[in-house]
Amino acid sequence: MKKILVIAAVMVFAVGTVYSQNLTLSGYFNTGLGVVVSDQANTDPYLKAFGVDSEQPGYRFRLNGAYNNEERTAGVRFRLQSQGNLTLNSGSTEVSSEAHHHTTSSGYLSLPYVYGFVNFFENKLSLTGGIVDDSTFTTADWWINDDVGEGLGLLIKATPIEGLNLGFGAYLISQQSGGSNNILTVGNGATLPNFGNIHLKLEDAKYVIGASYTMKDVFYLGGSFRLENKAGWGSSRQQSSQLMGDIRYLGMKDLTAIVAADVNNLQDFANNGTMFFSETFAYKINEEINVGLNAVQFLSQAAGTDPAFLFNVWGSYAIGDIIPRVDAVYFMGGNTSGMSAASNDNAAWHRKGFSATSGAARSNSSVISVRPSVRINVDSRTFLEIGNMFNFDTKPGSSVMSNAFYLDFRWNF
Numbered sequence: 001m002k003k004i005l006v007i008a009a010v011m012v013f014a015v016g017t018v019y020s021q022n023l024t025l026s027g028y029f030n031t032g033l034g035v036v037v038s039d040q041a042n043t044d045p046y047l048k049a050f051g052v053d054s055e056q057p058g059y060r061f062r063l064n065g066a067y068n069n070e071e072r073t074a075g076v077r078f079r080l081q082s083q084g085n086l087t088l089n090s091g092s093t094e095v096s097s098e099a100h101h102h103t104t105s106s107g108y109l110s111l112p113y114v115y116g117f118v119n120f121f122e123n124k125l126s127l128t129g130g131i132v133d134d135s136t137f138t139t140a141d142w143w144i145n146d147d148v149g150e151g152l153g154l155l156i157k158a159t160p161i162e163g164l165n166l167g168f169g170a171y172l173i174s175q176q177s178g179g180s181n182n183i184l185t186v187g188n189g190a191t192l193p194n195f196g197n198i199h200l201k202l203e204d205a206k207y208v209i210g211a212s213y214t215m216k217d218v219f220y221l222g223g224s225f226r227l228e229n230k231a232g233w234g235s236s237r238q239q240s241s242q243l244m245g246d247i248r249y250l251g252m253k254d255l256t257a258i259v260a261a262d263v264n265n266l267q268d269f270a271n272n273g274t275m276f277f278s279e280t281f282a283y284k285i286n287e288e289i290n291v292g293l294n295a296v297q298f299l300s301q302a303a304g305t306d307p308a309f310l311f312n313v314w315g316s317y318a319i320g321d322i323i324p325r326v327d328a329v330y331f332m333g334g335n336t337s338g339m340s341a342a343s344n345d346n347a348a349w350h351r352k353g354f355s356a357t358s359g360a361a362r363s364n365s366s367v368i369s370v371r372p373s374v375r376i377n378v379d380s381r382t383f384l385e386i387g388n389m390f391n392f393d394t395k396p397g398s399s400v401m402s403n404a405f406y407l408d409f410r411w412n413f
């Protein structure tokens with residue numbers, strides 16, 4: 001671990017010294033602390049470290065690097081990441097687009113992506129290779145905010161006309177989710193891959209296509225599609241056939257209007273398909289007041305699984321550098337992630353800290369959540385948030401009240 005940190009620091013220093021004019025570094029650090037109280041039987045109040053903004057237990061640190069040549073026709077991108085979640089979560093929930101079924105050590109430091117790129121024909125064609133993480137076709141909504149994934153491999157993108165983006169990628173191994181430190185892993189043990197051993201049959205590789213079109217000041221329409229594959233290497237991560245996309249209205253400066261969809265398990269959709277639909281609306285009334293509505297629908301083809309519906313209404317009022325905000329959530333067929341359970345391990349109080357219950361239990365489960373918070377901007381890159389998340393969960397034959405009072409700190413650089 002120490003050797004990795006030293007080598008990384010030396011690399012950043014050496015590259016920055018030689019190529020400082022064309023190298024840019026950015027990133028953020030987020031952590032927080034909360035006191036959690038619940039009326040769940042045999043559950044005492046407890047203190048937990050959790051980053052609301054990064055949605056991570058403990059903390060998250062990201063260092064992003066970008067180097068471009070003087071003509072900006074070639075370059076390198078990389079990310080170093082450290083966070084407190086050291087294992088790949090066991091089990092699965094339908095809130096996540098993918099299921100995780102193994103426990104794998106990820107360590108304190110990871111390299112979520114490192115890739116090089118070269119542009120041709122006045123940047124109308126680009127070729128990217130390495131551990132790729134490209135956001136060209138990522139949805140911009142509140143809930144899904146994702147694409148169908150990349151990994152170790154090659155991505156080709158083309159812009160034949162202004163506003164139109166096309167992409168095709170072929171990958172041999174997928175990164176794990178952000179909660180699992182975006183690591184690469186093989187099998188269900190603590191095994192990081194030797195790339196010399198990574199090879200798949202042509203029909204087993206992960207193939208991804210994407211397309212988007214932007215009509216300036218009118219709309220954006222984009223999406224990405226993934227074929228069924230075996231690039232999860234034992235974790236099932238991003239091995240299903242999946243389609244994601246969104247449409248955004250761009251015709252009004254102060255209005256955000258996005259509708260996104262995630263349709264998964266297309267290879268066996270009739271029996272195990274899942275669908276998430278996400279709507280994100282926000283309006284800036286003036287320089288001080290912002291209001292918004294986020295809505296999500298969870299649908300499943302699995303026998304006996306009812307739909308679930310989440311509604312999040314919020315508003316904020318800026319008083320200089322102090323911004324009070326209130327969020328109210330009603331989730332029919334859901335619960336607060338970990339907050340209503342007897343175990344404290346998975347308690348999460350970030351703004352999307354909810355999960356759909358499974359199967360027929362959805363028809364008898366719901367949660368009401370209210371979160372007043374105050375954000376204090378120290379400067380344009382640093383803020384402190386003080387908040388309180390109150391939840392009332394109802395389950396078949398029982399109900400649980402929980403409350404998290406927290407402080408959250410984020411520094412962007």
